[in-house]
Amino acid sequence: MRITPGRKITNILGAELNKLVTLPSIWLTISGTFILNLALAAAFTSIGQQGAAGSQSILDIGLATMGYLQAGFILLGILAACSEYTGGQIRSTLTVMPWRGLQLSAKLAALATITVTAALIIAASGVLYTLFMMRDTAAGAGIEIDTMLKALAGATGYLTLTALLSAAIGSLLRRTTPALVILLGYYFVISPVSGDALPGYFPDKAGSYMYMLSSADKSDVLTPMQGTGIVMLWTLLCITAAIVLYRKRDA
Amino acid sequence: MRAFQAELSKLLSLPGIWLAVLIGAVAPAFIAALDSTAQKEDIIAGISTRLSEVGYIGLAVGVQGVIILGVLAVSSEYVTESSESGGGQQITTSLTAVSSRLQLLLAKAGAVTVISLLLCMVAILTTVSTTQLILGEYAPAFAWSKLTGAVCYWIFTALLAFGITVLTKNGVIPLTVLIMNSSVVSFSFLLSKVTTLAFYLPDRAGTDMFMIMSDRIHTPFTGGLIMFSWVAVLLIIAAMVFHRRDVAA
Numbered sequence: 001m002r003i004t005p006g007r008k009i010t011n012i013l014g015a016e017l018n019k020l021v022t023l024p025s026i027w028l029t030i031s032g033t034f035i036l037n038l039a040l041a042a043a044f045t046s047i048g049q050q051g052a053a054g055s056q057s058i059l060d061i062g063l064a065t066m067g068y069l070q071a072g073f074i075l076l077g078i079l080a081a082c083s084e085y086t087g088g089q090i091r092s093t094l095t096v097m098p099w100r101g102l103q104l105s106a107k108l109a110a111l112a113t114i115t116v117t118a119a120l121i122i123a124a125s126g127v128l129y130t131l132f133m134m135r136d137t138a139a140g141a142g143i144e145i146d147t148m149l150k151a152l153a154g155a156t157g158y159l160t161l162t163a164l165l166s167a168a169i170g171s172l173l174r175r176t177t178p179a180l181v182i183l184l185g186y187y188f189v190i191s192p193v194s195g196d197a198l199p200g201y202f203p204d205k206a207g208s209y210m211y212m213l214s215s216a217d218k219s220d221v222l223t224p225m226q227g228t229g230i231v232m233l234w235t236l237l238c239i240t241a242a243i244v245l246y247r248k249r250d251a
Numbered sequence: 252m253r254a255f256q257a258e259l260s261k262l263l264s265l266p267g268i269w270l271a272v273l274i275g276a277v278a279p280a281f282i283a284a285l286d287s288t289a290q291k292e293d294i295i296a297g298i299s300t301r302l303s304e305v306g307y308i309g310l311a312v313g314v315q316g317v318i319i320l321g322v323l324a325v326s327s328e329y330v331t332e333s334s335e336s337g338g339g340q341q342i343t344t345s346l347t348a349v350s351s352r353l354q355l356l357l358a359k360a361g362a363v364t365v366i367s368l369l370l371c372m373v374a375i376l377t378t379v380s381t382t383q384l385i386l387g388e389y390a391p392a393f394a395w396s397k398l399t400g401a402v403c404y405w406i407f408t409a410l411l412a413f414g415i416t417v418l419t420k421n422g423v424i425p426l427t428v429l430i431m432n433s434s435v436v437s438f439s440f441l442l443s444k445v446t447t448l449a450f451y452l453p454d455r456a457g458t459d460m461f462m463i464m465s466d467r468i469h470t471p472f473t474g475g476l477i478m479f480s481w482v483a484v485l486l487i488i489a490a491m492v493f494h495r496r497d498v499a500a
Contacts, residue, residue: 025423040441047444068438071431075423087331087338177267177326180426181319185274188434189312193282 009106012097016110025079030118033072034125040065041126045133058134059151062127063211066155069122070204073115073159074183077166080111082176090251100247104171108239111167112160119159123152154210154224161231165203168238172245206230254349254358258324261345262362267323275316275370279309280377287385294389305391306382307462310401311433313374314408317367318429321412324363326422343498352494360413360486367409371402400460400471407457407478408433414485417493453481 003011020026041062048061084090097103127148166183173179191204200206200222209227222230262268283306290305328342349355379393408429415425432438432454442449449455450468459474469477 040438043441043445047441068431071427075427079423177319177323177422177426178270180423181267181270181274181315181430184427184430184434185315188431189278189315192434193285193308193312 009102012099012102012106013110015097016103016107017113020080020107020110020114023079023083025083026076026114029072029076029079030114030122033069033076033118034122036072037065037069037122037126038129040068041129042133045130048130048134058130059127059148060212061134062130063123063151063155065126066123066158066208066211069126070159070162070187071184072122073119073163074166074187075180076115076118077111077163077168078170078176078179078183080107080163081167081170082174082179084171085174086176094251101243104243104246105239108164108167112164115160115163116156119156119163120152123155123159127152150224151211154228157228158207158210158231161235162203162207165231165235165238168235168242171242172238201230203231203234206234254354255361257348258355258358258362259365261327262320262324262366265323265327267319267327271316271319271323272370273316274319275313276373276377278316279313279374280381281309282312283309283378284381284385287382291386291389294386305386306378306393307397307401309378310371310374310405311458311462313378314405314433315430316370316374317363317405317409318412318433319426320366320370321363321409322416322422322426322429324359324413325416326420326425329420340498346498353490356417356490356493360410363409363413364406367406368402371405374405375401396471397461400475403475404457404460404478407453407482410482411453411485414482414489417489451477453478456481 041064044061044064084093093103094100166179169183170176170179173182187204191202206222206227207230209222210224210231286308287305294305328345329340332339345355346352349358375393375398382391382393412425412429415429416422419425428438437454439449439452439455442452443455447468456469456474456477459469460471460478
């Protein structure tokens with residue numbers, strides 16, 4: 001039986017999507033991130049209500065949880081990539097789909113479809129909660145739908161790209177714990193502690209311009225599009241490295 | 252004693268331990284170096300507001316090394332081998348060799364404590380010498396009481412990570428939560444702005460042992476005591492759960 005190339009790609013994509021959707025830890029991570037994000041949004045909102053009215057916009061408060069939120073998506077990417085390597089599932093995968101580059105690309109595409117949806121829902125829930133709680137304050141008066149949509153789109157894009165980047169690193173390292181430690185260590189320790197010592201074109205700093213629209217009062221900031229481009233470049237770089245190595249390496 | 256030696260040997264032969272050692276021993280010095288270089292001019296001019304924190308900030312971050320240590324010590328026992336090698340878990344072998352569960356847990360906790368202690372000693376040595384090297388005569392004096400506080404903080408944190416992982420059996424969640432919490436964007440720091448109760452959380456109370464924060468409310472001793480009671484309660488719960496739980500469950 002001959003299968004057309006288009007059909008083949010659909011089948012592979014379907015299989016990868018099916019594998020991801022049936023992974024319990026993916027759902028646990030997404031729902032855990034969702035609940036945690038709401039709790040943190042509540043905490044930030046309550047801090048915002050205590051503070052001077054109007055000093056921060058609702059978007060800033062609603063998206064203040066992004067710093068924590070990215071951990072959930074890092075975990076998501078790593079789990080998607082590394083679950084193949086616990087218990088030798090990778091050998092079954094490669095028996096059925098011997099086209100390694102295609103298989104990994106399809107896995108990342110499947111991951112992206114899940115992350116876009118999850119990121120949009122989670123980021124929007126945080127912003128909406130803040131909006132709902134603070135609509136009566138001075139900060140709530142001047143909110144524009146356009147800006148909000150732009151910031152939400154940026155946040156979704158950033159979280160998706162972060163998940164893809166983590167998945168690429170995960171499939172490079174093939175083990176959950178080292179990948180997790182390295183990525184969390186970079187995003188939460190090295191990058192914040194080193195402050196301005198690192199230039200602004202590292203993935204997390206460039207990425208923050210994708211959703212922090214109102215911080216455009218400094219001279220050296222990037223536009224959201226520039227930020228997106230830089231994060232995309234990092235992600236593509238890591239994915240390329242992952243695919244090249246995946247094709248060459250013994251599974 | 253033989254159980255303790257066995258645990259020590261198991262812990263030291265884990266591949267992940269080298270990551271923990273690297274982060275625990277080298278990262279504090281690196282961060283202290285960055286921080287000292289950044290603040291050197293302020294300190295020499297005598298206008299630095301954070302003189303007392305220089306160096307200790309590295310120790311507050313390097314604690315991630317012992318978090319990894321505490322988590323890995325337990326989660327490695329529960330990793331399921333691939334089906335090709337039997338699909339077993341190391342914990343069944345460990346409990347066959349040391350059938351008293353309490354003894355196994357104590358031996359493991361002891362091994363984690365000893366390695367954290369050594370790691371913290373090394374971290375203090377590298378951090379203090381780095382700070383001295385960069386700041387020279389302007390380096391702050393490192394008081395013994397505060398360094399002891401840092402050692403206690405590291406050991407308690409390792410035991411907290413250990414206890415939490417005994418309860419969850421899987422290393423991913425404790426690792427994520429604890430690493431995030433020891434970073435700049437920590438949950439407890441956020442909560443401490445919402446309610447003062449958050450100052451009684453183990454890490455906020457514990458940092459009072461060696462960092463002088465502007466908004467601290469505990470003395471170093473009470474801070475240590477609070478953190479110690481968290482550790483004690485958690486380990487008692489962990490011991491009870493571990494004692495009663497079916498290994499295969």
